[in-house]
Amino acid sequence: MVPRKTKSKLRIISLGGLGEIGKNMTVFEYDEDIIIVDCGLAFPGDEMLGIDLVIPDITYLMKNIDKVRGIVLTHGHEDHIGALPYILQELNVPIYGTKLTIGLVENKLREHNLLKTTERNVVTQGDTIKLGNRFKVEFIRSNHSIADAVMLAITTPIGMVVHTGDFKLDYTPISGATLDLHRLAEIGKRKVLLLLADSTSVEKPGYNPTEQLVGKKFEEIFANSIDKRIMVATFASNVDRVQLVINAAEKFKRKVAIVGRSMINVVKTATELGYLSIPEGMLIELNELKRYRDDQVAIIMTGSQGEPMAALSRMASSDHKQIDIKPGDVIILSSTPIPGNEKTVFKVVNELFRKGAQVFREDTHVSGHAAQEELKLVHTLLSPKYFVPVHGEYRHLQKHAELAVELGMKRNNIQIISIGEVLELTQDTCKVVGNVTSGQVLVDGLGVGDVGNIVLRDRKHLSQDGLLIVVMTLERASGLVVSGPDIISRGFVYVREAENLMDEAKMVVRKALDRCEQKRIMEWSQIKTTVKDDLREFVWQKTKRSPMILPIIMEV
Amino acid sequence: MVPRKTKSKLRIISLGGLGEIGKNMTVFEYDEDIIIVDCGLAFPGDEMLGIDLVIPDITYLMKNIDKVRGIVLTHGHEDHIGALPYILQELNVPIYGTKLTIGLVENKLREHNLLKTTERNVVTQGDTIKLGNRFKVEFIRSNHSIADAVMLAITTPIGMVVHTGDFKLDYTPISGATLDLHRLAEIGKRKVLLLLADSTSVEKPGYNPTEQLVGKKFEEIFANSIDKRIMVATFASNVDRVQLVINAAEKFKRKVAIVGRSMINVVKTATELGYLSIPEGMLIELNELKRYRDDQVAIIMTGSQGEPMAALSRMASSDHKQIDIKPGDVIILSSTPIPGNEKTVFKVVNELFRKGAQVFREDTHVSGHAAQEELKLVHTLLSPKYFVPVHGEYRHLQKHAELAVELGMKRNNIQIISIGEVLELTQDTCKVVGNVTSGQVLVDGLGVGDVGNIVLRDRKHLSQDGLLIVVMTLERASGLVVSGPDIISRGFVYVREAENLMDEAKMVVRKALDRCEQKRIMEWSQIKTTVKDDLREFVWQKTKRSPMILPIIMEV
DSSP: OOOOOSSOOEEEEEEESBSBSSOOEEEEEETTEEEEEOOOOBOOOTTSTTOOEEEEOOHHHHHTGGGEEEEEOSOOOHHHHTTHHHHHHHSOOOEEEEHHHHHHHHHHHHHTTOTTTOOEEEEOTTOEEEETTTEEEEEEEOBOSSTTOEEEEEEETTEEEEEOOSOBOOSSOSSSOOOOHHHHHHHHHSOEEEEEEEOTTTTSOSOOOOHHHHHHHHHHHHHTTTTSOEEEEOOTTOHHHHHHHHHHHHHTTOEEEEESHHHHHHHHHHHHTTSOOOOTTOEEOGGGGGGSOGGGEEEEESOTTOOTTSHHHHHHTTOOSSOOOOTTOEEEEOSOOOTTOHHHHHHHHHHHHHTTOEEEOSSSOOOSSOOHHHHHHHHHHHOOSEEEEESBOHHHHHHHHHHHHHTTOOGGGBOOOOTTEEEEEOSSOEEEEEEOOOOEEEEETTEESOOOHHHHHHHHHHHHHOEEEEEEEEOTTTOOEEEEEEEEEESSSOTGGGHHHHHHHHHHHHHHHHHHHHTTOOOHHHHHHHHHHHHHHHHHHHHSOOOEEEEEEEEO | OOOOOSSOOEEEEEEESBSBSSOOEEEEEETTEEEEEOOOOBOOOTTSTTOOEEEEOOHHHHHTGGGEEEEEOSOOOHHHHTTHHHHHHHSOOOEEEEHHHHHHHHHHHHHTTOTTTOOEEEEOTTOEEEETTTEEEEEEEOBOSSTTOEEEEEEETTEEEEEOOSOBOOSSOSSSOOOOHHHHHHHHHSOEEEEEEEOTTTTSOSOOOOTHHHHHHHHHHHHTTTTSOEEEEOOTTOHHHHHHHHHHHHHTTOEEEEESHHHHHHHHHHHHTTSOOOOTTOEEOGGGGGGSOGGGEEEEESOTTOOTTSHHHHHHTTOOSSOOOOTTOEEEEOSOOOTTOHHHHHHHHHHHHHTTOEEEOSSSOOOSSOOHHHHHHHHHHHOOSEEEEESBOHHHHHHHHHHHHHTTOOGGGBOOOOTTEEEEEOSSOEEEEEEOOOOEEEEETTEESOOOHHHHHHHHHHHHHOEEEEEEEEOTTTOOEEEEEEEEEESSSOTGGGHHHHHHHHHHHHHHHHHHHHTTOOOHHHHHHHHHHHHHHHHHHHHSOOOEEEEEEEEO
16 A cells, blocks of 8 residues: 655654544654654543453554664653553563653553563653664653653654644643743754644634642632542642642641542652652541541542542442542542543532532643644744644644644645555655554453454444344254244343243244244254344334344254 | 321422433422423433433322323423323323424324324413413413423412423524513512522523524625535524524525424424424425535534434435535534533534535524523522522532522522422422432333333443353253353454354363263253353453353253
8 A cells, every 4th residue: 555665755654643532653764764652542432332442553563563663752641651561562662751751651561561571761851862773852841731741853864853742831830841942942943844733722722821720729729628628530640730739738738648549550650750749748548537637638539530430430429438428528620521521520520519519620620732822832933844733633633734824834735644644755745655554453351452343343232222042952853943942132121021022022933943844944044044034023013123133053 | 208298288399300411390289280391301321222212200190190180391392392202102181382392292293193192282472271270370481492482380379380491581582582571570579489490501601692693603604605515403493593594595595405304394393383484495305406506505404413313424424315525515513512422523523524524613503591690580580489490410400509599599498309309388388398209211112111220231231241152952851961062252252363262161161061060960040150150250361351141051
């Protein structure tokens, strides 16, 4: 599908995170060198029944495994690092990232027993590394909803490519410093061949307020809730947000308990690496909570997206072992629902209200993705020759392209590409030349890629109308029924309420078998088809439902 | 559960639409008379796999069937009339509503063959009817996102109760006139014992803009798209919105085609009854479209919520027989996503963008539910003694109660009740005294109520990890296996990729059977349990998945 290269060109392929949410992975290829930017997972869509998570299809990389020089990470969010434990098992290459990012990756590698076999390289914002013969990668200080995020300035033989990763602009960030505008200006002054930039929040006019604003709101809520128990739910990975709760707790002299496995892990790692500063003696264990009065504690936990297994949802449904919500509790939801999660979030909020809690959801969160004015600044500072919008659904990519045009970029110099498409660049051209194998690999339990469309289609069918199993034992020689037919159903209808229906169904099967006998049909497969067709028709007429029908013939 | 009444009191029971979205139904009872307000359906939640729709549990009404004087309808939306075809089959009582409402109900009754057996009574805004000996119901002109909506002023022996139904305030509505503020003022001047009011949009500060604004936006889009094909997607029931498209089409001399079965039905009914005014010769059939140029037509259709079977979604996924989206098409989404629908709506929007269409979603919709300032007006005009917030999730009811307190109402005079709770009123008291059977009845195909928790739990289980069927034929006398064991799986794993796994699983079953034989276990049920337990353990160890396991023993 990809034409052979006649001379050296830069090729860029997105294997994930384009026109979709999550599983970000971008491939840069020049001659005999390939580098990979990010290696994220996506959470399964509603139609992916039973699937735990989704990772990129790396068939193309496995075919070119000898060329791959390493994986460069922009920050430590799941949609940028979460696929590493699965991908590294196939593609064992060195990884590069800042301290916090690598720290969070190491947690994952430890769980998957991959720590010993994986080469990790910690870089500092501002560092430049050489990868293979063709690439130099500079890690530019950036802002995002996690500390230690970077943009990448990738020097290639034909020019400079900047990949923003996820970013926003915060003039007064909680940890670290502001996005390195000076460096962007310098790079822009020279010449940027291509910009790949975050499109997630391109629909939002204006700019994002600073994270400090959330801190002010937290303090206001703490100040107005002096005698109440205070709980804050946010993303486990949002280390800065956790710091804001710690700060408010310190000011109002409260102890802090951390709830939720992923939150505990992240807090531990971030503290060890110096990204969280927690006063000595402030943290208490969950089981120590009962020794303190409500006005002496604050609780930080997961579950701000209504995730059913997370701490907050369990508390809301009285399903948490240690903490019960009680009237007067103050609960801060410090995130906005990700599209698709609204219903589950509101379900949790309703339950909390019902238990008499006060719920705060306004001004308790700021986004981690650049809004329009922030995007304009980065486009202007870098003034690239070519532009490829990344990170966003298709409408975001389109909108981001329009924004670039408004800023004066030529429409022909903008490429909206899809997953798997190969973008080929020279100093004077930028075009799609073909595509490679790409897509999503489903992870279910221990299985990676062993659940595909047929299995999902069956799960969907079973979930809609359940199943009917028709089982009978036939005599090999004569084809006569020696046992059954029996009908067993699951997920179809209350059998007790439908006893007549099941009896009639059995009659339908018997008649089908009789017909086969009269016609001297001896082929098991043909008998099965006859039984299945008759039963399907009968059930549809009676119930207007189409359960999966499985005829099973045993022979003796 | 309900104490016997010692003397005449008014009882109010909500059988739906409280603390949830949809299936609105409120019961008013006094001595020997019961009246029912609305009879709506709800759409199934994500956890209700395979369910088509949800209706209220009317056990309480069936026990008191002799008392029921009729069903009074506030407006023609599904969540207020949609359960009628199911409920009327059990509880055949007269229904009362305005012309458009009854017209839309009749469409439904016709489909369910209930037209002949149902007594319909058409009232006009402003009418008062007597129901039984104890109730008089006045239909007060209201505004909502469908024409001919009413509030109800119910005169009871102990005082006046006002039920707002769904409402908003529009000073310049498209059809009909403004909510009858004068009448509300008059009623309020006398004395209102109890107000039940719509809480859906109570979280929204300020007021809703008039529907006319949407008309202006439509005209602006039409004016800027002179040479393009224009399509508008909205709710089928939003007759006024359809009128706005008709108006814009008339101004810009376009023919109009209606797409989608429910849209066609509603347009037909509304036109016949005089709620839609369509210039002669403007409507064209879908198959006539090809005879017109793009700049000569506008298309009105369903699917604004991303419903997968509706016209717009089918077009977006190139699955519509007559209409293909092409670059340049102008598509107006005239609704905002209902919480939970965001993902599907955005999926459609992305597809439309991908096909090169222009999509308009801003200022193309106004809500049909009163925001805070509108609610304050109605509370103030009516100044009721008691207040019960209705129509909304729990957090909305709570917020609406707070709003009433801010307006000066005593907190003790406000009751937030749940479905099934019995609220008992005298002239001086308003309190919950017990509760009656209530809940949701699931409709799946032709089955009403035959799918319950066990069936849903099985569907859920099957949808997550699929199933393994183990089937074997045993000899009755000896207990020896004469055929099998065979293992059949569906929705579990690609069998081709897992051949070894299935072979090993069969070995596990054989070993379990051997063990049973050695221990001389002859009970089929015990054999089944042994097989199931061993296989479950094996599969979990190998895959970390828990498919449903169904052992089946045939005997010969």
